[in-house]
Amino acid sequence: MSELDVEPVERVEGEPTVEIPSGVDAPEYVLYGGKGGVGKTTMAAATALASASGDTPTLVVSTDPAHSLSDTFETQIPSEPTRIREEIPLYAAEIDPDTMDAEGMFGEGESPLGGMEELFGDLGDLEDEGIADPLSGPMPGADEAAAMRQLLEYVDDERFERVVIDTAPTGHTLRLLELPELMDTTLGRMLTLRKRFEGFFANMKGMFGDDAPDEMAGAADLEALRERIERLRGTLRDPTQTDFRIVMVPEEMSVVESKRLLSRLEGFEIPVSTVVVNRVMEPLSSVTEADSEWFVSPDLEGCEFCQRRWSVQQGALTSAQDLFRGHDVKRVPLFADEVRGERMLRFVAACLE
Numbered sequence: 001m002s003e004l005d006v007e008p009v010e011r012v013e014g015e016p017t018v019e020i021p022s023g024v025d026a027p028e029y030v031l032y033g034g035k036g037g038v039g040k041t042t043m044a045a046a047t048a049l050a051s052a053s054g055d056t057p058t059l060v061v062s063t064d065p066a067h068s069l070s071d072t073f074e075t076q077i078p079s080e081p082t083r084i085r086e087e088i089p090l091y092a093a094e095i096d097p098d099t100m101d102a103e104g105m106f107g108e109g110e111s112p113l114g115g116m117e118e119l120f121g122d123l124g125d126l127e128d129e130g131i132a133d134p135l136s137g138p139m140p141g142a143d144e145a146a147a148m149r150q151l152l153e154y155v156d157d158e159r160f161e162r163v164v165i166d167t168a169p170t171g172h173t174l175r176l177l178e179l180p181e182l183m184d185t186t187l188g189r190m191l192t193l194r195k196r197f198e199g200f201f202a203n204m205k206g207m208f209g210d211d212a213p214d215e216m217a218g219a220a221d222l223e224a225l226r227e228r229i230e231r232l233r234g235t236l237r238d239p240t241q242t243d244f245r246i247v248m249v250p251e252e253m254s255v256v257e258s259k260r261l262l263s264r265l266e267g268f269e270i271p272v273s274t275v276v277v278n279r280v281m282e283p284l285s286s287v288t289e290a291d292s293e294w295f296v297s298p299d300l301e302g303c304e305f306c307q308r309r310w311s312v313q314q315g316a317l318t319s320a321q322d323l324f325r326g327h328d329v330k331r332v333p334l335f336a337d338e339v340r341g342e343r344m345l346r347f348v349a350a351c352l353e
Contacts, residue, residue: 019350020049020050020053020346020350021050021053021349021352021353022050022053022054023050023051023055023056024047024050024051024054024353026051026162026243027242027243028161028162028163028241028242029162029163029165029235029241029242029243030044030047030163030164030242030243030245031165031243031245032044032047032164032165032166032167032245032247033167033244033246033247033261034246034247034254034261035249035253035254035257035258038247038248038249038254039249039276039278039332039339040166040167040247041062041064041068041069041072041166042072042278042345042348043247043276043278043332043348043352044060044062044069044164044165044166045060045072045166045345046352047164047349047352048060048092048162049088049090049345049346050352050353051162051164052088055088055089056161057089057091057159057160057161057162058089058091058161058162058163058164059091059092059093059154059157059159059160059164060090060091060092060093060163060164060165060166061092061094061095061163061164062093062094062095062166063095063151063165063167063168064167067094069092069094069166070094072339072340072345073092073345074341074342077092077093078093078094079093079095080093081093081154081159081160091160151165151232152228155228155231155232155235236268236270237270239271239273242270242271243271243272243273243274244270245272245273245275246261246262246272246275246276246323247276247278248277248278249277249279250277250279250280250312250314250317250320251312251313252316252319254316255319255320255323258320259320259322259323273328274327274328274330275323275327275329276329276330276331276332276352277317277329277331277332278332279332279333280313280331280332280333280334281300281306281309281313281333281334282297282298282331282333282334283295283297283333284297284335284347284351286333287331287332287333287350287351288347288350288351288353295335296336298310298334330351330352331351332348332351332352333351335347
């Protein structure tokens with residue numbers, strides 16, 4: 001037989017079976033992050049499915065502009081939280097950056113400047129003078145701002161007892177996590193500016209009566225938003241409420257990216273208790289007791305390609321020992337079939353148990 005000849009694989013008749021875990025051992029908020037393409041969506045979907053199977057109202061939400069939750073669940077998922085399973089309380093949402101950009105970080109009809117426009121005028125009038133509006137166009141990090149606004153809403157949403165978040169690739173996620181600090185600083189400066197003008201506005205009211213601008217217009221809304229941002233920051237830093245789970249594959253570049261992410265998360269004081277290693281070349285039976293005879297496993301004895309890939313994976317896993325230390329490590333094997341639909345998600349959930 002030549003090197004390119006492959007012996008036909010004989011599939012076991014019937015469908016594989018597995019009891020989906022009834023619930024998950026996790027806090028109220030579970031975030032999956034890591035390098036692009038490592039399987040964050042799959043892990044988030046499987047965790048949410050297991051959580052809802054334990055009769056816990058669970059929302060799984062994607063903050064990645066390149067959504068794949070709909071493909072993973074094989075059902076269309078809208079931008080607003082919607083129940084996607086009748087038999088279990090499972091909800092899902094894919095944040096639509098275009099829709100959120102139209103509404104802005106502060107919501108439709110809201111303005112971070114509040115009554116300040118009355119003092120400084122409509123910046124749109126600058127166009128008549130041939131000067132571009134400095135606040136026009138999309139703001140930097142608009143996708144992250146949109147996701148942050150949604151997360152603020154989910155923290156206060158009493159419909160869900162657990163929220164599982166499929167984050168964007170590492171760079172986007174870190175910008176998202178920087179936003180509470182940035183927004184808190186920005187809002188603080190805006191409120192300080194209002195207070196500095198308070199005496200000026202009071203004098204104007206004395207001179208012009210009710211026609212003078214209200215210096216406190218919108219201040220209460222800004223203060224409320226600032227409090228919500230502070231509460232979100234506290235939630236993300238509380239290990240009893242949040243578990244940020246790093247997903248990686250056993251390759252050197254993924255290890256490097258994961259170590260960088262862990263270091264930044266520690267800088268944000270965000271707890272990481274779990275590391276998920278996806279696509280490990282090992283039999284499913286070595287990870288879970290599920291009926292795995294149906295699955296094709298890599299031939300580590302007679303396949304040279306499999307042997308070399310296994311060697312690469314072992315080297316990456318060895319170099320990741322520092323990353324694993326002190327964390328709960330979950331392994332998910334490399335499946336020959338694409339992980340799509342509830343049947344495959346059940347097996348992934350069993351691996352994460």
